[in-house]
Amino acid sequence: MAEGRIMKALSGFYYVQSGEELYACKGRGLFRKQKITPLVGDFVVFDKSADSEGYIQEIKPRKTELSRPPIANVDQAMIVSSVNMPPFSSLLLDRFLVFIESKQIQPIIVINKVDLADEEELEMIKEYKTIYEKVGYRVLLFSAKQRDDMMDIKTLFQEKITVFAGQSGVGKSSILNAIKPSLTLETAHISKSLGRGRHTTRHVELLNINGGLVADTPGFSVVDFSHISKEELGLCFPEIKTLQHYCKFRGCLHDKEPGCAVKNAVNSKEIATYRYNHYLQFLEEIHLRKPRY
Ligand SMILES: Nc1nc2c(ncn2[C@@H]2O[C@H](COP(=O)(O)OP(=O)(O)OP(=O)(O)O)[C@@H](O)[C@H]2O)c(=O)[nH]1
Ligand SMILES: [Zn+2]
Numbered sequence: 001m002a003e004g005r006i007m008k009a010l011s012g013f014y015y016v017q018s019g020e021e022l023y024a025c026k027g028r029g030l031f032r033k034q035k036i037t038p039l040v041g042d043f044v045v046f047d048k049s050a051d052s053e054g055y056i057q058e059i060k061p062r063k064t065e066l067s068r069p070p071i072a073n074v075d076q077a078m079i080v081s082s083v084n085m086p087p088f089s090s091l092l093l094d095r096f097l098v099f100i101e102s103k104q105i106q107p108i109i110v111i112n113k114v115d116l117a118d119e120e121e122l123e124m125i126k127e128y129k130t131i132y133e134k135v136g137y138r139v140l141l142f143s144a145k146q147r148d149d150m151m152d153i154k155t156l157f158q159e160k161i162t163v164f165a166g167q168s169g170v171g172k173s174s175i176l177n178a179i180k181p182s183l184t185l186e187t188a189h190i191s192k193s194l195g196r197g198r199h200t201t202r203h204v205e206l207l208n209i210n211g212g213l214v215a216d217t218p219g220f221s222v223v224d225f226s227h228i229s230k231e232e233l234g235l236c237f238p239e240i241k242t243l244q245h246y247c248k249f250r251g252c253l254h255d256k257e258p259g260c261a262v263k264n265a266v267n268s269k270e271i272a273t274y275r276y277n278h279y280l281q282f283l284e285e286i287h288l289r290k291p292r293y
Contacts, residue, residue, distance in 0.1 A: 001057070006042045007213075008205040009070075014038050014056060016046055023048065028055040039065070040204045040215075041072040041161055064104050066163065069204045069217045073161055076106040077219070078153075080166035080175065082113040083121050090128065092167055094278040097137075099223035100165070101236035108138050108156060112171040115143040131272050136238050144174035154179065157212030164219040172218035179214070180207055230286050234262075237279055239271050253283060 004018030016023045025046050027038055036059060038044060043060035062072045079096045081088055093109065100107040109132055111125055129139045140152060153175070156162070164172045206213040225233075230253055234240045240254060240262050248259025254276075265271040 001045055002048055002054070003043065003045050005206075006038055006040050006044060008203065009038070009040050010203045014044075016044060016054065016056070018046075021052060023052050023054045025054040025056045028057065039070050039072040040206060041074060041213075043073070066103060066105075066220075068220045069163065069215055071161070071163060071204060071206075071215055074103075074105050074163050074215075075160040076108055076156070076162050078108050078110050078156075078162060078164050078166075078175075080110045080112055080164060080170045080172050082116075082170040083111060083125055084113055084116040086167060086169050088121075088125065088128070089167075090274060091278055091281075094275065095223055095282075096165055098225065098228070098233070098236040098282060101238075102225075102228050102232065105163075108140070110140045110142050110153070110166075110175070112142045112144055112175065114141045115145050131275075134239075135275075142175070144171045144178050147178050150178060154210040157210045157214055159212055161206065161213045161215070163215045164217075165223075166219070166221060168221045172221075176214075176216065176218060180209060180216075225282060225286055226289065228286060230283060233279065233283055233286060237275065239265070239275070240279065243271075255280065255283065 002018050002023075004016040004023065006014045007017045007022065008015040012026070013024045014027065016025050023046065025044075038056055038059055039062075042062065044056045045058040045060070046054040046056045048054045064074050065072050066074055077096075077100045079093065079100065081093050088111065097107050097109075111129070114122065114125070117125060125141060129141065132139050138156075142153065164176060166172050205216045207216050228236070231251065234244055234254060243261045243265055244252060244254070246261035247254065247257065249257050252260055252262075254260050254262035262271065262276070266273055266276045
């Protein structure tokens with residue numbers, strides 16, 4: 001028996017890295033009865049059947065799990081937005097933040113295309129940077145076009161599994177390609193050996209970059225809150241989470257309740273009003289959600 005991490009899933013094989021070796025493994029064993037499918041990012045126990053082949057016998061418990069892209073044990077997500085083209089939207093950014101927080105994954109905010117910003121826009125973006133840093137997030141202003149801050153991004157990968165997320169067109173693929181210029185070549189190579197076109201095979205692969213693992217897919221560009229309850233929503237806003245113990249009522253949703261520490265903090269400008277308004281908007285969205293059967 002050996003242990004390793006699934007780095008890639010392709011055509012029914014799970015490619016497990018153990019030490020320096022990569023083993024092409026088939027799924028078999030106990031986890032089939034448990035009805036869980038191995039995911040890229042999983043730690044697994046496997047039987048070596050030949051030189052570089054094997055059978056997965058066991059999947060180790062997961063820290064986190066994403067379904068789009070399907071990856072287990074993701075530590076952090078780079079949420080990419082852009083200053084311009086498409087214009088910066090704090091509402092969308094907050095949606096992504098809430099989604100990532102709800103999955104127990106650490107968000108990092110990347111605001112891309114700073115090369116396109118005029119003075120006024122740069123000023124606005126810096127104000128947002130200050131607000132989100134106060135909340136406790138790391139914020140990177142970035143340009144995939146100029147690429148001067150590449151090391152800033154790369155140092156964040158160490159000993160982590162990272163995915164990229166963000167609205168369409170913000171530059172996720174551009175940043176990925178800038179980080180790993182050989183990426184497109186590798187993707188083309190894999191598909192060619194299977195005799196298929198580049199875009200027909202959807203697979204996820206973890207790439208070794210700067211001592212960490214980065215998912216080679218631009219990740220998700222839409223999020224939904226269907227798995228989040230009203231009570232959980234406040235936990236996805238760090239500045240609300242730290243204050244909610246001071247609310248008068250346990251289970252306070254920080255809406256109409258009296259003696260709410262969160263509303264007091266909004267009134268005293270301790271919490272950004274727009275963040276609180278987004279919270280209320282998401283709360284309403286969850287409230288109006290049709291029950292699913
Ligand atoms: N000026 C400028 N353009 C950029 C920058 N980063 C990306 N772009 C351009 O923005 C467009 C969209 O970039 P992509 O990398 O395809 O964006 P994406 O987020 O992967 O988009 P989807 O694949 O649709 O999710 C492309 O034309 C890029 O060349 C940047 O930092 N500055
Ligand atoms: Zn409250």
